Structure formats: C-alpha cells, structure tokens
Amino acid sequence: MIEMFDVWKTYPNGTNALKGINIRIEKGEFVYVVGPSGAGKSTFIKLMYREEKPTKGQIFLGGFNVSRIKERQIPMVRRSIGVVFQDFKLLPTLSVFENVAFAMEVIEASPKQIKPRVMDVLGLVKLKHKAKMLPSELSGGEQQRVALARALVNNPGIIIADEPTGNLDPETSWEIMKLFEEINQRGTTVVMATHNREIVNTMRKRVVAIEAGQIARDEQRGEYGYED
C-alpha cells in the first residue's frame, strides 16, 4: 500500500512542484498518473522511491515511512520497489544477463540464487535467448523489457514507471503495456506516469491527474482527458 498525507515539494530554486497531495493506493492496484508537462508527475514518482524528499508531509510505502527513513535504510525501501524509466537506464558495458543480475548483487543475493532467478525473469519478458547480448544490440522495446526484468528480479510488491513507453513506437508500447498488465495480474502494484492517451483510454484503469502540483482528478476506470 502507498499513502501520501499532505505532501508538498518545493525544489531549491523555489519551484512548487507538488502542493498538498493526498492519495491512497491499495496493494495490487494499477494506477496511471497523467497531466500536462511540468505538472508534477515525475516529482510524484520520485518521492515514492525516495529519489527526492518531500518538503512537507508523510509518505508511507509498503510499511515504511519513506519521508522519515535514514539514508542507510534507503536500499531497504528500494528493494521493495522496482523502477522503470523512459530511457531504460541500462548499463551499456554489461550484457542483458549482467544488467539484471546486478540488481540482485546489489542486495547481496547469493550467486546460486542469481542465475536461476535472472533466467526466470528474462523468460517472463521473453528475452532468454538474448541474455548474452549488450543493450546496444537490442531494439528499444527489447531494452525496455530488460529494464522491466531488472525491476522485477527482486520480486518487489510495487513497480513504479515514469513514461516507460515514451521512447517506443505504438506497437512496441502496447507490448510493454501488456507485460505491465501481466505483472499486475500476478499481484504487483503498478504506478505509471504516462502521456500515452491511447493506452490509458483503452486500458481503463484508475487515473490520477496531476495539474499544477495538485490532484485534479482521481477516477476508477478513468480516461486520459487531455488533447496533447
């Protein structure tokens, strides 16, 4: 479960990115976060995985008070969340297998556990046969599938994604979205910021719209609602 109570974020340059966010996301939900450019969607996402700290307010995530935890506890929070970005953020000199394995090495999983688990998640994203390749040898959609495998490998309860289809063509975007749907159906909570109107309007999930740092809409089976 994710909860925010009166969360505000003011960046050091004085920009008020979020102004009094209150939200509750239940375990197993699928939530799209939509809104105009600069509205605060990425900031909202970054607060969840503790990339940024709130200026004011409380954030609870899977039992942790994310706004209060100490620096040394951050890895513990990150273990319970998988994060996927628009630009994949794969390590270019590591193979597909090594990129995914790295996320397990960071949490000090034993080498014996790593190999079968990495091959398992590569199977889920249908990339077992490309395990030895470098990211540069893959298409954009394949790279995003590796990033998704990396986000899933430690079996997190929550997956957070910031515009995961932003760099992909429509067909590939749908493939990636189907994978998120499958992961959600296995019980993982998904929170995704997106500008993809077609996908949001077709999937009819919960839609939270952020405008000028505030929640302007929060609808079950919502729609995208913007013309951009």
Ligand SMILES: Nc1ncnc2c1ncn2[C@@H]1O[C@H](COP(=O)(O)OP(=O)(O)OP(=O)(O)O)[C@@H](O)[C@H]1O
């Ligand atoms: N590190 C930062 N320092 C200062 N201001 C920032 C920083 N990051 C974001 N902002 C500002 O905070 C506001 C919200 O930005 P944010 O990236 O959260 O919006 P967004 O809804 O994700 O936008 P987009 O759809 O364009 O990605 C914007 O005015 C932005 O310029």
